Amino acid sequence: MRRLCILGIGSPSGDDQAGWMVVDALLARGVQTGGEIVIDKLDRPGATLITLIEQADWAILIDAMQGNGQPGTIRRFDQQDWPAYRGGLSSHGFGVLDALMLGRELGSLPPRVDLYGIEIGNAAPDRESGTGILAAVQLLADSLAAELAGSAA
Numbered sequence: 001m002r003r004l005c006i007l008g009i010g011s012p013s014g015d016d017q018a019g020w021m022v023v024d025a026l027l028a029r030g031v032q033t034g035g036e037i038v039i040d041k042l043d044r045p046g047a048t049l050i051t052l053i054e055q056a057d058w059a060i061l062i063d064a065m066q067g068n069g070q071p072g073t074i075r076r077f078d079q080q081d082w083p084a085y086r087g088g089l090s091s092h093g094f095g096v097l098d099a100l101m102l103g104r105e106l107g108s109l110p111p112r113v114d115l116y117g118i119e120i121g122n123a124a125p126d127r128e129s130g131t132g133i134l135a136a137v138q139l140l141a142d143s144l145a146a147e148l149a150g151s152a153a
Contacts, residue, residue, distance in 0.1 A: 003036035005056035005110070006144075009063040009096055011043055014127040015071065015120035018137060019062040021129065022118075025141030031148060049099040050108050058112040060144065063096045065117035072132025073119035074140050079104070082115075116140060 006026065008019035020041040033039045038056075045052065053059040065075065082097050082104075096115065103109045118136045129137075 003056070004038070004058045004060070004148075005053050006031075006037070006039045006060045007045075007049075007052065007062070008041045009045065009049075009061060010041070013125040015129050015133045016064045017129060018064040018118040018120060018133050021134075021137040022062045022116075022141050022144070025137055026145060029141060029145045031145055045099070047099050047102060049096065050103040050106070053110055053113070054103065054108040056110040058114070059110045060114045060116070061096060061100075062116045062118070062140065064120040067117075067119055069119040070132065071119055071121035071130055072136040074136050075117045075119070077115040077117060079113065 006023065008021070008023035010016045010019040023039055023041050026039060027033075031037070031039065040052075042049070042052070049061075053061075069075075077097075079100075082101055100109065100113065100115065118133060118140065120133060121130050
């Protein structure tokens with residue numbers, strides 16, 4: 001069983017790359033993959049997300065979200081929050097929350113799932129990510145790297 005699975009979820013479209021950029025930032029900070037830690041970027045995984053995390057002890061998922069907040073706002077969603085944000089977390093068809101709620105019903109989720117959403121502005125493929133998104137990526141990567149270092153001790 002893998003101990004930890006960190007997945008940045010997104011697409012190559014503008015701010016929707018936020019999850020991917022957090023993964024890149026974690027790797028740049030020296031968070032190592034292999035052995036008990038899997039770090040990957042996924043392009044709109046849909047229901048296959050369940051099979052990717054079901055063998056983990058702990059899954060950290062990072063995705064872009066479109067809601068009413070300022071671009072760059074970071075939100076952490078606990079399992080009890082999932083139903084309320086089902087329509088807003090992902091810009092993908094069958095999104096992350098849909099997959100997680102299905103996985104929960106099937107009893108296929110890891111014991112710990114940390115879900116982070118970064119509020120985005122523009123997901124157009126021809127646009128670069130905004131400064132608010134870039135700052136949020138660095139802030140979340142710093143926070144996660146610190147937590148991972150603390151859990152390794």
